[in-house]
Amino acid sequence: MAYNITLIPGDGIGPEVTEATVKVLEATGIEFHWDLAFAGDRAQDMYGTPLPQYLLDSIRKNRVALKGPITTPVGSGFRSVNVALRKTLDLYVCLRPCKSYPEVPSSYQDVDVVVVRENTEDLYAGIEYEMEAPETARLIRFIAEADGQRISEDSSISIKSISRSATRRIVRYAFEYARKNGRKKVTAVHKANIMKFTDGLFLSTAAEVARNYPDIEFETVIVDSLCMQLVRSPQRFDVLVLPNLYGDIVSELCAGLIGGLGLAPGANIGEDIAVFEPTHGSAPKYTGQNKVNPMAMMLSAAMMLRYLGEEEAANRVEGAIAQVIAEGRSVTYDMKADRNDPTAVGTSQVADAVIQKMKE
Numbered sequence: 001m002a003y004n005i006t007l008i009p010g011d012g013i014g015p016e017v018t019e020a021t022v023k024v025l026e027a028t029g030i031e032f033h034w035d036l037a038f039a040g041d042r043a044q045d046m047y048g049t050p051l052p053q054y055l056l057d058s059i060r061k062n063r064v065a066l067k068g069p070i071t072t073p074v075g076s077g078f079r080s081v082n083v084a085l086r087k088t089l090d091l092y093v094c095l096r097p098c099k100s101y102p103e104v105p106s107s108y109q110d111v112d113v114v115v116v117r118e119n120t121e122d123l124y125a126g127i128e129y130e131m132e133a134p135e136t137a138r139l140i141r142f143i144a145e146a147d148g149q150r151i152s153e154d155s156s157i158s159i160k161s162i163s164r165s166a167t168r169r170i171v172r173y174a175f176e177y178a179r180k181n182g183r184k185k186v187t188a189v190h191k192a193n194i195m196k197f198t199d200g201l202f203l204s205t206a207a208e209v210a211r212n213y214p215d216i217e218f219e220t221v222i223v224d225s226l227c228m229q230l231v232r233s234p235q236r237f238d239v240l241v242l243p244n245l246y247g248d249i250v251s252e253l254c255a256g257l258i259g260g261l262g263l264a265p266g267a268n269i270g271e272d273i274a275v276f277e278p279t280h281g282s283a284p285k286y287t288g289q290n291k292v293n294p295m296a297m298m299l300s301a302a303m304m305l306r307y308l309g310e311e312e313a314a315n316r317v318e319g320a321i322a323q324v325i326a327e328g329r330s331v332t333y334d335m336k337a338d339r340n341d342p343t344a345v346g347t348s349q350v351a352d353a354v355i356q357k358m359k360e
């Protein structure tokens, strides 16, 4: 059976890492029908919008997409194409496993943390009021009248909203993920000591959901303390569940622990739709240079294979990547101890090396 997958190469380095990843996926022997769809700069030029309707229709039809990073064109009317895509398709989970592979130049070994980030609300929802806009002045007046809090008139304001329903489903997802994947502990991350209503609700709802999973250990940690503990001893964490903004920041911190963005895969998941994409962005300065690391995108593709039930193929892809890393010969500049190491190879050579390992 062939899988119908929406393929979104994206912008900047996106097309290069996508091409390398598609080659590896096709080398698994599994058949794919790629439904090619453009978003970002290319879609803006072709259709006058960075997020065309046909792309959304394609993902809704195929239910699974593999996506490169997208640059948000300045002045497109979208704060971020990526955020709009996640919100439109209600992809409420951002799943970012961060795992150490042997021989990666990094100060840390044996890290295996899974970041489960809420994807639809919090400060990231982009509800903002600009300095000196009439509605900002109204909001400032309303807040002063409602509870006497004074906000300076020359302020811009962002709204942080956290709901019980969105928290319930993300925390449930984290526990279900833990159960399915043999994980032992879920840590809910918050700043409820200061944001008593928003993060307080996240914390109390997480604790309520946790009661339904007595087989999984549950703990809570304040986000600043989490950052310190992650840097000191990341091995003590297993599955982290976080509101949107903390999740965004902490997942890059975790990517740093395992050797950088070139190795950090991800997925945005809804009830029955999933879009797999690396954590990194479109790194425009490297566009077209055959230079960047395609492994984050390949590992995202391995996550996609698992989601499709192709566990054995996923293990083969991941195993081949791990071997290429361990040998250290066919890796890109970011995987070398010295970033100017002239023996670093290019994006397409990494694909060739991974495919070779899969055959051995």
Ligand code: NAD
Binding pocket: 017, 068, 069, 070, 071, 072, 082, 261, 262, 277, 278, 279, 280, 281, 282, 283, 284, 285, 292, 293, 294, 296, 334
């Ligand atoms: P970025 O992740 O694109 O790049 C930051 C730096 O990380 C790069 O300069 C490079 O040094 C390194 N890097 C990133 N990917 C790498 C790889 N595969 N291999 C080796 N090194 C790599 O972040 P940015 O510069 O802040 O963002 C550029 C654009 O990407 C922006 O328009 C942003 O909005 C967009 N973006 C998109 C997504 C997405 O599509 N999901 C995510 C993040 C950023």
